[in-house]
Amino acid sequence: METNQAKVQEKNEAAVAPLIPAVDIIEDADGITLKADLPGVPRPGLAIDVEGETLTIEGRVDLGEPARMTDVHAEIRVARYKRSFALTRDLDAERIDAQLRNGVLTLRIPKREQAKPRRIAVQAQ
């Protein structure tokens, strides 16, 4: 009988497409807040990378399942999440703040100072 352990390993292979986590993306005057659902991903299983202007979130699920478990029903069939986002120049990738709590990743991507909105005074002639 196929054990769950073997199944998860099989699913972890790169050939299997990862799950796409659901996200909320909200912009305000100072930056962008991105929330991603990554249930089952512990802190060591999470990787956030910025390469050029691409932000990539990757997470590996670790449920600590008993080794001798046999799946009887599975809606989450892959133990890996991955999603990429294109950043724009006005965002400061150097100062991204990340928090993972109860399976929800919250990223705060601030805007560069010069990119923040400001009011331009119109001078009377």
Add this chain to the structure above:
Amino acid sequence: MHPTFTASFPGELFPEFDAIQRRIGRLFGLGDPWPSSIRAGAFGAFPAINMGTTQEALEIYAFAPGLDPARIEVSVDKGLLTLAGERSRDLPDGRDIEVYASERFAGAFRRVISLPQDVDTAKVQASYRDGVLKIRVPKLEAALPRRIEVQELERSH
């Protein structure tokens, strides 16, 4: 080794019908009439549920991130295990906000799982870690596999 289960989806009026459909599908070797997509996790029912069995217990994993564990309702009644709760959409307040994506589930949820006959519903345990609610339903003592010792009898002449 497939204990019967039904999974009711939010907003679905006739979960029993769904379960019957699945059973009929199995009988005719059609598999599940609605197989979950490989990406069902992102946009399917909330929370997504995985189930597995060991010799000792039925293990249920509900992928329910961002909840307050004190407010998750887990109950068992007449062989049905119900998970219920609510996840709020925590939008930051402020005047000048722009929402670009709003894919994460928000609102009340409820999922029902029909438990197999051989479990002990008095000993259900639930824990919450990394946004996954884990429910362990032990099998009844009588249902556990055990070995019966063969006694050797002295032959009396």
